[in-house]
Amino acid sequence: MKTILTIAGCLFIGIYAHAQKTELQKKEVKTGNTSFFYHFSSEKSDAVVLLFHDWFGVSDLSYEMADRIIAAGMDVIIMDLYKGKSASTNQEAGGLMNSIDQANMWEYIDEVLKDAGKNHDDIYIWGFSLGTIPASQTAIKNNELVDALILFYGNVTQDKEQIAKITFPALMVMGANDNPAGAINFFNNVNEASGTARLFIYPKARHAFAQKLFNGGGNYDEKAKEASFEVAFRFLEEMND
Numbered sequence: 523m524k525t526i527l528t529i530a531g532c533l534f535i536g537i538y539a540h541a542q543k544t545e546l547q548k549k550e551v552k553t554g555n556t557s558f559f560y561h562f563s564s565e566k567s568d569a570v571v572l573l574f575h576d577w578f579g580v581s582d583l584s585y586e587m588a589d590r591i592i593a594a595g596m597d598v599i600i601m602d603l604y605k606g607k608s609a610s611t612n613q614e615a616g617g618l619m620n621s622i623d624q625a626n627m628w629e630y631i632d633e634v635l636k637d638a639g640k641n642h643d644d645i646y647i648w649g650f651s652l653g654t655i656p657a658s659q660t661a662i663k664n665n666e667l668v669d670a671l672i673l674f675y676g677n678v679t680q681d682k683e684q685i686a687k688i689t690f691p692a693l694m695v696m697g698a699n700d701n702p703a704g705a706i707n708f709f710n711n712v713n714e715a716s717g718t719a720r721l722f723i724y725p726k727a728r729h730a731f732a733q734k735l736f737n738g739g740g741n742y743d744e745k746a747k748e749a750s751f752e753v754a755f756r757f758l759e760e761m762n763d
Contacts, residue, residue, distance in 0.1 A: 551633050558630040561600040563592055569644040569762055570597040574653025577615040578735050579608035594755055610735055619652060631660055639667055648672040651730055662687045670761045672754050675700055675729055678708040685711045693720045693757045695750045697727025722753045
């Protein structure tokens with residue numbers, strides 16, 4: 523695959539008006555002495571996107587993404603690392619992040635991925651912020667099963683051994699004012715190893731520019747969000763060709 527570094531310039535931006543939450547089914551996954559959940563659409567497509575939420579948990583952004591993914595002709599699974607809880611402020615989100623059940627989380631993720639593999643030929647993983655860590659680690663661990671990875675403004679590994687396992691197409695999206703040095707290094711390292719990475723940096727955008735809840739909406743940037751989603755869905759469309 524051709525190596526591409528994309529810096530946002532003139533892009534057509536189609537503003538998306540989110541009217542309501544997608545009707546999704548909910549499934550419980552028992553691990554150890556606890557339960558996690560995930561939300562999923564009807565299994566109508568050969569391709570599915572596993573969506574890992576950001577700091578705030580399953581929020582309006584998660585459901586909006588589900589709408590967009592389904593409209594693009596794919597199924598969606600919304601992972602819930604907070605066991606049904608969600609936040610509306612940074613302070614609440616920090617508390618939930620610190621309460622993640624690390625002892626059982628990975629078994630839960632493995633079970634969901636196993637189910638996804640039974641029902642779909644193509645598996646794409648998409649993580650936002652906090653979700654970029656479990657998203658990328660899941661993809662790396664299951665590199666023979668995962669077909670593509672999308673990461674939005676989060677931490678990414680710089681470990682060369684792990685990066686060597688990224689043999690699938692990977693798209694990293696960042697804001698220019700969100701210290702993108704780590705993302706640029708990730709992009710360069712993946713391309714040195716396999717040539718499968720792409721990077722999209724939107725000018726002046728800050729961290730979590732797609733999430734209206736972060737900093738009370740202070741970092742939200744509609745243009746950056748729409749331009750980035752345009753790039754991400756073109757990427758997924760290419761994977762489906």
